[in-house]
Amino acid sequence: MTPHLAPTAAPWVALIPLLPLAGAAGLALGGARLQQRFGKGAVGWLACGTVGASFALSVAAVATLLGLAPDDRLLVADLWAWIHVGGLQVDVAYGVDPLSAVMILVVTGIGGLIHVYATGYMHDDDGFWRFFAYLNLFTFAMLTLVLADNLLLLFLGWEGVGFCSWGLIGFWHKELANTTAGNKAFIVNRIGDFGFVLGIFLLFWTFDAAGIPTLAFREMEPRADILNQARLWGVPVATLATLLLFVGATGKSAQIPLYVWLPDAMAGPTPVSALIHAATMVTAGVYMIGRLHWLFALAPVTLHVIAVVGAATALVAATIALAQNDIKKVLAYSTVSQLGYMVLAMGVGAWGAGIFHLLTHAFFKACLFLAAGSVIHAMGGEQDMRRMGGLWGKLPHTSRTFLIATLAIAGAPFLAGFFSKDEILWQAFSSRHGHVLLWLIGTTVAGLTAFYMFRQVFLVFFGECRADEHTRHHLHESPAVMTAPLWILAAGSVLTGYLGVPHALGGPLGVAHVMNDWLAPVFGGYRPVAGAGQPHGGELALELGLMLASVAVAAGGVLLAWLMYGNRTLAPERFSEALGGAPYRLVLNKYWVDEAYDLVFVRGTLAVCRAAAWVDTRVIDAVVDGSATVVRGAAAIGRLIDDWVVDGAVNAVADVTWAVGRRARRIQTGAITSYLYVVLLGVLGGVFLWWSWASAG
Amino acid sequence: MGEIGITHWVVLSAILFSLGLFCVLTRRNALGILMGIELILNSANVNYVAFARYADTGYDGQIFAIFVIMLAAAEAAIGLAIVLGVYQAFETIDVDATDRLRG
Numbered sequence: 001m002t003p004h005l006a007p008t009a010a011p012w013v014a015l016i017p018l019l020p021l022a023g024a025a026g027l028a029l030g031g032a033r034l035q036q037r038f039g040k041g042a043v044g045w046l047a048c049g050t051v052g053a054s055f056a057l058s059v060a061a062v063a064t065l066l067g068l069a070p071d072d073r074l075l076v077a078d079l080w081a082w083i084h085v086g087g088l089q090v091d092v093a094y095g096v097d098p099l100s101a102v103m104i105l106v107v108t109g110i111g112g113l114i115h116v117y118a119t120g121y122m123h124d125d126d127g128f129w130r131f132f133a134y135l136n137l138f139t140f141a142m143l144t145l146v147l148a149d150n151l152l153l154l155f156l157g158w159e160g161v162g163f164c165s166w167g168l169i170g171f172w173h174k175e176l177a178n179t180t181a182g183n184k185a186f187i188v189n190r191i192g193d194f195g196f197v198l199g200i201f202l203l204f205w206t207f208d209a210a211g212i213p214t215l216a217f218r219e220m221e222p223r224a225d226i227l228n229q230a231r232l233w234g235v236p237v238a239t240l241a242t243l244l245l246f247v248g249a250t251g252k253s254a255q256i257p258l259y260v261w262l263p264d265a266m267a268g269p270t271p272v273s274a275l276i277h278a279a280t281m282v283t284a285g286v287y288m289i290g291r292l293h294w295l296f297a298l299a300p301v302t303l304h305v306i307a308v309v310g311a312a313t314a315l316v317a318a319t320i321a322l323a324q325n326d327i328k329k330v331l332a333y334s335t336v337s338q339l340g341y342m343v344l345a346m347g348v349g350a351w352g353a354g355i356f357h358l359l360t361h362a363f364f365k366a367c368l369f370l371a372a373g374s375v376i377h378a379m380g381g382e383q384d385m386r387r388m389g390g391l392w393g394k395l396p397h398t399s400r401t402f403l404i405a406t407l408a409i410a411g412a413p414f415l416a417g418f419f420s421k422d423e424i425l426w427q428a429f430s431s432r433h434g435h436v437l438l439w440l441i442g443t444t445v446a447g448l449t450a451f452y453m454f455r456q457v458f459l460v461f462f463g464e465c466r467a468d469e470h471t472r473h474h475l476h477e478s479p480a481v482m483t484a485p486l487w488i489l490a491a492g493s494v495l496t497g498y499l500g501v502p503h504a505l506g507g508p509l510g511v512a513h514v515m516n517d518w519l520a521p522v523f524g525g526y527r528p529v530a531g532a533g534q535p536h537g538g539e540l541a542l543e544l545g546l547m548l549a550s551v552a553v554a555a556g557g558v559l560l561a562w563l564m565y566g567n568r569t570l571a572p573e574r575f576s577e578a579l580g581g582a583p584y585r586l587v588l589n590k591y592w593v594d595e596a597y598d599l600v601f602v603r604g605t606l607a608v609c610r611a612a613a614w615v616d617t618r619v620i621d622a623v624v625d626g627s628a629t630v631v632r633g634a635a636a637i638g639r640l641i642d643d644w645v646v647d648g649a650v651n652a653v654a655d656v657t658w659a660v661g662r663r664a665r666r667i668q669t670g671a672i673t674s675y676l677y678v679v680l681l682g683v684l685g686g687v688f689l690w691w692s693w694a695s696a697g
Numbered sequence: 698m699g700e701i702g703i704t705h706w707v708v709l710s711a712i713l714f715s716l717g718l719f720c721v722l723t724r725r726n727a728l729g730i731l732m733g734i735e736l737i738l739n740s741a742n743v744n745y746v747a748f749a750r751y752a753d754t755g756y757d758g759q760i761f762a763i764f765v766i767m768l769a770a771a772e773a774a775i776g777l778a779i780v781l782g783v784y785q786a787f788e789t790i791d792v793d794a795t796d797r798l799r800g
Contacts (some may be wrong), residue, residue, distance in 0.1 A: 668799060670795075670796030670799030671799070673725075673792060676721060677722065680718070680722070
């Protein structure tokens with residue numbers, strides 16, 4: 001978004017996120033009845049219809065953008081005032097610019113295909129309507145995330161996808177492992193979100209201190225200098241804020257150290273894996289960095305951190321993927337690795353390259369996941385690649401689309417992955433923020449990727465079928481509703497690459513880099529990062545050389561996979577048992593990261609909890625019990641006083657009265673005569689007294 | 698000594714009183730006690746009449762004496778009723794035997 005552009009009001013773009021929301025609401029409230037009365041078809045039509053309509057609107061939005069001058073390409077739908085407090089004005093406002101346009105096409109397009117696929121995949125599930133309610137809600141949240149016009153609304157979508165991923169990963173909630181995986185995804189994401197929230201606070205705090213209380217991207221971007229000048233604890237706010245925001249990105253986009261949730265998230269149904277790990281949620285972190293690229297560009301330190309984290313994640317995840325035997329786990333670690341590429345691209349300031357790889361990856365990874373789902377579907381739920389093999393002829397559509405997507409991700413020339421990956425590698429090498437080591441890691445990962453993906457292809461589709469008789473008997477290709485999306489995605493895995501033909505190849509032929517031109521108003525027009533643009537003539541040979549190198553490395557990976565798992569002339573044991581088997585066990589057990597986290601964080605938390613419980617029971621309860629004992633002691637003393645002093649006084653009065661009475665009653669003899677004597681004596685005594693007194697007087 | 702004067706009457710009255718008192722104190726029979734009381738009352742009457750005769754105070758003394766006689770009659774009625782009640786309760790009128798109010 002350039003500072004001087006004039007946004008075009010287009011309220012209808014708000015329908016893009018709101019239609020899936022309406023679908024989600026309808027399915028959540030009336031889905032069960034709909035499914036009961038009209039069958040699962042009606043539910044599927046409703047869910048796919050809303051996303052399909054959103055896709056149509058997204059295409060219309062892109063067409064509208066194309067009709068505008070490049071610098072004016074912004075459609076805004078300001079729906080209503082959301083939070084107006086003091087000077088702060090946050091609106092529920094959606095904006096479509098070229099970057100958002102790419103994202104909504106990915107989310108609604110690929111998301112829509114996954115919806116269609118899921119109507120086939122989930123057909124036998126009783127929770128059919130619930131599944132699609134979640135899917136629609138997820139689509140809404142992701143669209144809100146990418147269309148939000150301010151950070152707060154973006155955060156709403158950010159949290160929304162986190163919530164929906166929890167619901168979808170744990171969708172088959174009757175097994176504890178699935179819900180645990182859902183919880184893990186949610187909790188790990190929350191850790192990242194914590195940093196993200198702090199980043200938002202810091203940004204708002206800084207802008208507010210400068211007298212501009214705002215969170216809207218369009219208002220923040222032209223005033224980015226405020227962030228550059230402001231300092232907190234001697235560190236530029238821009239650096240601090242971007243680091244905090246990047247913590248959020250490591251959670252959502254599954255980077256070190258918060259990538260651990262993603263492989264476990266394979267517990268969800270396969271369409272969920274495709275939706276979360278290919279098209280939507282995991283790209284949120286990359287998109288967020290792209291959206292705030294002007295901010296990250298101010299913080300070279302953060303960019304270095306991002307680049308290193310991205311490269312490290314790509315490498316670590318790729319090595320783990322080498323030894324996995326679960327068909328979806330390989331793809332999961334592959335996703336983490338590919339996200340590492342995107343983050344690496346963002347870290348070297350190659351925003352366009354990162355988004356371009358996001359786009360191509362969305363196609364081939366969605367295709368891979370859905371094809372893997374088709375395989376699992378055909379194998380009756382089997383996910384272990386060691387019990388597959390020889391499926392090439394039995395699943396013609398699945399196997400061919402899987403192979404195309406594998407070629408794309410492995411970087412085979414002239415497929416989508418080749419263009420986007422090589423652009424990232426080139427930028428990692430040549431950008432001002434790049435480094436030859438980053439390039440080296442990226443190229444190594446390209447080789448590893450080619451190896452583990454083709455290992456998967458050979459294990460699943462070629463060689464002997466290692467399934468048991470029963471499973472082999474029931475092998476069947478999936479219905480058209482599942483294979484059609486596969487073919488569309490496979491076609492995308494090839495064709496999307498031509499949106500970003502590198503200058504070194506396309507330039508001489510006059511083929512434009514469509515992606516770069518399209519995103520230029522967002523990334524290129526304002527505050528460009530040096531080196532992130534077009535390579536210059538003198539570097540042409542170098543770029544072509546690097547490209548050949550990475551293709552050669554990838555070809556080497558494919559060749560190795562062929563030797564080990566294709567014609568099996570090279571026993572895998574030669575590698576797994578090298579150096580005493582230690583490196584193999586290391587990657588097979590995923591570097592024991594989960595165990596380490598469990599030991600340090602989970603058990604640490606539990607230990608802290610136990611200590612707190614001990615303090616609670618032994619100290620706080622003891623204080624309470626002690627005070628109770630003191631009160632009881634005081635009460636006992638009070639009782640003694642009551643018994644002995646108060647009651648004693650009362651009893652003493654009674655006793656004295658009684659004793660006196662006992663003695664005094666002797667007077668009452670009951671004998672009248674004695675009374676008369678007393679009377680007589682009294683009278684005589686009285687007379688005597690009177691007489692002595694009178695005589696004395 | 699010669700003429701009978703006030704002194705004789707007072708002495709007579711004192712003797713009557715003493716006899717009555719002695720009777721009251723010594724009798725164990727309830728009726729005897731009642732009789733002693735009559736003597737004491739009559740000694741008082743003697744005094745009234747005698748003092749009225751020798752002191753010039755009109756007929757006050759005689760009137761008081763008549764009151765006392767009347768009162769004695771009432772007292773005797775009540776006393777005899779009590780004695781009857783005592784007899785019904787104790788089947789005796791020996792005052793030494795009726796000591797149920799002993800403390």
